[in-house]
Amino acid sequence: MxxxxxxxxxxxxxxxxxxxxxxxxxxxxxxxxxxxxxxxxxxxxxxxxxxxxxxxxxxxxxxxxxxxxxxxxxxxxxxxxxxxxxxxxxxxxxxxxxxxxxxxxxxxxxxxxxxxxxxxxxxxxxxxxxxxxQPKGYLKLAHSPKHLTQLKHAAMEQQSLLGDELSFLSKNELAERYVDDKLCHGGVLYHDGFGxxxxxxxxxxxxxxxxxxxxxxxxxxxxxxxxxxxxxxxxxxxxxxxxxxxxxxxxxxxxxxxxxxxxxxxSLPVLSQVIVTQALSDSQLRQCGLNTNQVIMDTRALKYYYRKLPDNRILFGGRGAITGAQAESDYYPKRLLSQLKKSYPALSDINYDYAWSGWINVAxxxxxxxxxxxxxxxxxxxxxxxxxxxxxxxxxxxxxxxxxxxxxxxxxxxxxxxxxFPLAPLRRLGQWAYFQYGRVADAL
Ligand SMILES: Cc1cc2nc3c(=O)[nH]c(=O)nc-3n(C[C@H](O)[C@H](O)[C@H](O)COP(=O)(O)OP(=O)(O)OC[C@H]3O[C@@H](n4cnc5c(N)ncnc54)[C@H](O)[C@@H]3O)c2cc1C
Structure with missing residues (x-):
């Protein structure tokens, strides 16, 4: 690539x-x-x-x-x-x-x-x-109790500073009305994002x-x-x-x-990777409590994001390979799929039909x-x-x-x-180090 x-x-x-x-x-x-x-x-x-x-x-x-x-x-x-x-x-x-x-x-x-x-x-x-x-709404899901506190604090600040319309949702409220993501500890719904x-x-x-x-x-x-x-x-x-x-x-x-x-x-070109799964059946959707087409992102250092597409497939994204030479390896889409299954164990048998990546530009x-x-x-x-x-x-x-x-x-x-970038030729080494840090921070 x-x-x-x-x-x-x-x-x-x-x-x-x-x-x-x-x-x-x-x-x-x-x-x-x-x-x-x-x-x-x-x-x-x-x-x-x-x-x-x-x-x-x-x-x-x-x-x-x-x-x-x-x-x-x-x-x-x-x-x-x-x-x-x-x-x-x-x-x-x-x-x-x-x-x-x-x-x-x-x-x-x-x-x-x-x-x-x-x-x-x-x-x-x-x-x-x-x-x-798709219908409006951007759900930010906390992946740990500590991040839920931080997320709420940041959201309240944004609400008071800028008047953003938003709602705080407990894990149960999310599961009942939006998504039953097993890794989530609660979240915030911003009313203006969409897919x-x-x-x-x-x-x-x-x-x-x-x-x-x-x-x-x-x-x-x-x-x-x-x-x-x-x-x-x-x-x-x-x-x-x-x-x-x-x-x-x-x-x-x-x-x-x-x-x-x-x-x-x-600039630092960084690969972002996406998969799109097979279409979910009605029973899979029910088991996952996937009741929304709103766009969703978590709070991890190495963020994952997803949304249900109009034909009931899930688009799921996160970080990809570091170099173009590694970009086509199926290691990266498979890793995303396994993350998706951690959030939704009911999808243990699902596979992806599409996988691709692209270079975002990090300043x-x-x-x-x-x-x-x-x-x-x-x-x-x-x-x-x-x-x-x-x-x-x-x-x-x-x-x-x-x-x-x-x-x-x-x-x-x-x-x-x-x-x-100081030491521009070493940008990728810095990126690799950040990914290692993110992996540890997110696991903790
Ligand atoms: C997988 C992925 C998911 C993302 N998800 C989101 C999202 O959900 N929401 C969001 O806000 N952003 C998202 N982004 C980021 C968003 O897509 C980009 O910020 C945005 O598209 C940048 O647009 P651009 O026009 O600046 O650059 P690009 O769309 O990258 O366009 C640059 C163009 O320059 C051309 N080019 C380069 N060199 C030359 C040359 N020498 N001669 C002629 N042409 C050249 C390239 O071929 C390319 O088409 C995502 C990115 C990726 C990769």
């Missing part, structure tokens, strides 16, 4: 992974195919995930000419592979941690940006984008971008980004060259090795970043740490607004670059 810390580009026209989404979402919208000649544009956006597509859509709205260049299929990266949890958040910091670091006003502005991200998705759904949204089909969402963006007159060149990896005197940049692709005054790097966790100095050594300081060079000609957004489904669209649109010369919220994540 493509490995961003080793490979020079993510492929050329590679097909979608055999994910549940790719196999059950119908036909992809038509993009423009590989770029086959030399072109000149105002802004070239590299990467057709939520970030790049939302950026292109906003640029088009602002009347700025642009094109999108995608190495493989549209939404081939995380945007077509994720679990479809729409949550008001990004990065790894909770709102109370953001408050502790930067104060009350910044926390409120960050919350507003995250909420605007969710609103973007909801607006598209209201506009007729069919991405199979959807992430690939259909991304395809909806593609349709809107192409309808806005923007060319989306799929099967077009950018092999190098050269500075061209007086004109900006020249992007070299296998069959054509793009001359652009400005460039947006929307490649996030799929950014290739040494792609550009502005990003080198500033050293646990928050996303939007940044640009001193000349205001090269931009990026990324580092969502595994929760960018809705925020990526907000970040992409904010990049476009910045290109248009508009001022955007003055918050740290829009005013500072992704911090460089």
């Amino acid at each position: 493509y490995d961003p810390l080793h490979d020079k580009h993510p492929g050329e026209g590679e097909g979608y992974p055999k994910s549940y989404w790719a196999q059950n979402s119908g036909l992809a919208p038509k993009a423009d195919g590989p770029l086959q000649n030399d072109i000149r544009v105002e802004v070239a956006v590299i990467g057709a995930g939520y970030t790049g597509l939302s950026c292109a859509l906003e640029l088009a709205k602002q009347g700025i000419e642009c094109c999108v260049l995608e190495a493989n299929q549209v939404a081939w990266g995380c945007s077509g592979r994720n679990a479809g949890f729409v949550l008001k958040g990004s990065g790894r910091l909770g709102f109370s941690q953001i408050k502790a670091r930067w104060g009350d006003e910044v926390m409120r502005q960050v919350y507003r940006e995250m909420s605007l991200g969710v609103e973007r998705v909801e607006d598209l759904i209201a506009d007729g984008l069919d991405c199979e949204p 959807l089909n992430p690939l259909k969402l991304a395809w909806g963006y593609v349709e809107r971008v192409t309808q806005a007159g923007v060319s989306v060149y799929d099967g077009t990896p950018v092999l190098s980004i050269d500075t061209a005197k007086g004109v900006g940049y020249e992007l070299i692709t296998p069959q054509g060259r793009v001359t652009a005054k400005k460039v947006v790097l929307a490649t996030n966790g799929y950014t290739p090795k040494d792609f550009h100095p502005i990003l080198n050594g500033r 050293l300081d646990d928050i996303p970043h939007l940044w640009q060079n001193d000349e205001n000609s090269l931009f990026y957004a990324g580092g969502y740490c595994g929760s960018g489904l809705s925020f990526a669209a907000q970040a992409g649109a904010r990049v476009a607004q910045r290109i248009a010369g508009q001022s955007i919220a003055a918050i740290p994540m829009y005013q500072s670059e992704l911090p460089k």
Whole structure:
């Protein structure tokens, strides 16, 4: 599998992974195919995930000419592979941690940006984008009594600081009305998260971008980004060259090795793994007390997340392999399956029908970043740490607004670059050490 810390580009026209989404979402919208000649544009956006597509859509709205260049299929990266949890958040910091670091006003502005991200998705759904949204509700389940106390404390703080609507649920209340997860000690229901089909969402963006007159060149990896005197940049692709005054790097966790100095050594691509089980029978659903389609996550250091899909399969996710070379091993999906069975012993005979993984982008300081060079000609957004489904669209649109010369919220994540990892070549060793720590902490 493509490995961003080793490979020079993510492929050329590679097909979608055999994910549940790719196999059950119908036909992809038509993009423009590989770029086959030399072109000149105002802004070239590299990467057709939520970030790049939302950026292109906003640029088009602002009347700025642009094109999108995608190495493989549209939404081939995380945007077509994720679990479809729409949550008001990004990065790894909770709102109370953001408050502790930067104060009350910044926390409120960050919350507003995250909420605007969710609103973007909801607006598209209201506009007729069919991405199979499920009923609202995000259940956070505590995996130990100690974590239940912490979870309640954080939830109460969020409720009092931001007015979030939420309910506290005992283990029994959860088992009776939502899920009878044997590893859970109680939880919190946030009333605003929900699940959807992430690939259909991304395809909806593609349709809107192409309808806005923007060319989306799929099967077009950018092999190098050269500075061209007086004109900006020249992007070299296998069959054509793009001359652009400005460039947006929307490649996030799929950014290739040494792609550009502005990003080198500033992110840690981490594999997130997902399985989708066989469909559960009515009797299995009853035995598991699986009465909800709400999205669910636990409190472990190495988190697990799951949801019941519309056809009664369970999508279950957690961490995957460390390197691309190990990514296709069935050790990782099997490990997820055995975790699922610990939560639901009644599923002892169930297997999975789909397994896949994708590279999320972890930032050293646990928050996303939007940044640009001193000349205001090269931009990026990324580092969502595994929760960018809705925020990526907000970040992409904010990049476009910045290109248009508009001022955007003055918050740290829009005013500072992704911090460089110290000893960047040893990032994976650090990741391995964190996984060992997480295993021990979660077992205790
Ligand atoms: C298994 C998994 C589950 C997840 N679950 C959730 C979830 O439930 N909720 C949530 O909020 N987030 C989730 N995420 C994270 C979320 O999917 C991402 O934060 C989001 O999709 C990032 O979008 P993006 O556009 O920034 O990047 P991507 O969607 O990764 O797009 C980057 C694109 O850049 C392209 N590219 C890279 N290099 C080049 C090049 N040289 N030339 C041309 N193109 C290039 C890639 O091919 C890729 O398509 C999950 C991620 C994974 C992997």
